[in-house]
Amino acid sequence: MTVGxxxxxxxxxxxxGMLGVLSRRNILIVLLSVELMLNxxxxxxxxxxxxxxxxxxxxxxxxxxxxxxxxxxxxxxxxIALFRLRATVDTDRVDLLQR
Amino acid sequence: xxxxxxxxxxxxxxAGLMAVTRRNGVSAALWAAVxxxxxxxxxxxxxxYFLAVVxxxxxxxxxxxxxxxxxxxxxxxxxxxxxxQGGPRLHVAGAFFAVAFLGALVWTCRRAGLFAEPLRAVxxxxxxxxxxxxxERFVLPFEIASLLLLAAIVGAVLITKRRLx
Numbered sequence: 001m002t003v004g005x006x007x008x009x010x011x012x013x014x015x016x017g018m019l020g021v022l023s024r025r026n027i028l029i030v031l032l033s034v035e036l037m038l039n040x041x042x043x044x045x046x047x048x049x050x051x052x053x054x055x056x057x058x059x060x061x062x063x064x065x066x067x068x069x070x071x072x073x074x075x076x077x078x079x080i081a082l083f084r085l086r087a088t089v090d091t092d093r094v095d096l097l098q099r
Numbered sequence: 100x101x102x103x104x105x106x107x108x109x110x111x112x113x114a115g116l117m118a119v120t121r122r123n124g125v126s127a128a129l130w131a132a133v134x135x136x137x138x139x140x141x142x143x144x145x146x147x148y149f150l151a152v153v154x155x156x157x158x159x160x161x162x163x164x165x166x167x168x169x170x171x172x173x174x175x176x177x178x179x180x181x182x183x184q185g186g187p188r189l190h191v192a193g194a195f196f197a198v199a200f201l202g203a204l205v206w207t208c209r210r211a212g213l214f215a216e217p218l219r220a221v222x223x224x225x226x227x228x229x230x231x232x233x234x235e236r237f238v239l240p241f242e243i244a245s246l247l248l249l250a251a252i253v254g255a256v257l258i259t260k261r262r263l264x
Contacts, residue, residue, distance in 0.1 A: 020119030
């Protein structure tokens with residue numbers, strides 16, 4: 001079990017999240033995939049905090065979790081407002097700014 | 100230790116793939132909760148005990164419950180979910196970027212010699228260990244984080260309100 005293993009695992013999780021963001025159209029799943037990517041970054045942070053024997057990386061993950069909680073609350077509020085307005089959570093049908 | 104690393108790694112990768120491929124939002128959120136529990140396990144292996152507990156409490160507890168609430172509140176019909184299936188073009192593009200990114204990451208790790216560096220922290224990330232830097236050098240960001248949470252609460256309530264006066 002080395003730092004490289006941990007960072008590769010974080011990369012795998014980040015890739016899975018990126019796959020969800022790139023190829024799903026349900027906006028709830030896209031938000032969920034963003035959470036997975038944030039967690040992958042947290043894993044890498046803790047791995048390097050362990051490597052340098054320094055707890056600052058863990059404090060950073062603590063802040064990342066705080067920001068993620070705020071982000072999820074606002075993001076889901078926007079999803080609810082969107083659903084009320086357009087009756088859809090399909091990212092392909094929310095394209096007013098593309099026109 | 101190494102055995103547990105592989106068990107949790109398999110849990111994270113498998114449950115993550117399940118989470119992003121489920122059509123039903125509820126099962127996707129539950130698979131994501133499994134991912135968070137696996138990450139908490141890896142945190143314990145890296146001696147980040149406080150973060151492991153926070154991960155389970157905040158992510159698997161609070162954030163996933165919020166997700167489940169919203170998924171059940173919207174209550175999407177089966178034909179809506181069916182209509183939202185991404186085309187093969189999206190899947191090919193997603194798979195291409197995924198493989199390219201992962202390949203670049205592993206190559207970089209190998210070049211940087213990270214596969215030869217064992218995990219060997221002496222300091223344990225218990226509550227007291229994390230609280231030390233948090234309340235000394237990072238006390239200003241800590242207070243700003245509380246303001247951020249307050250802004251998020253007010254913002255979420257305002258955005259979901261039907262009519263503003």
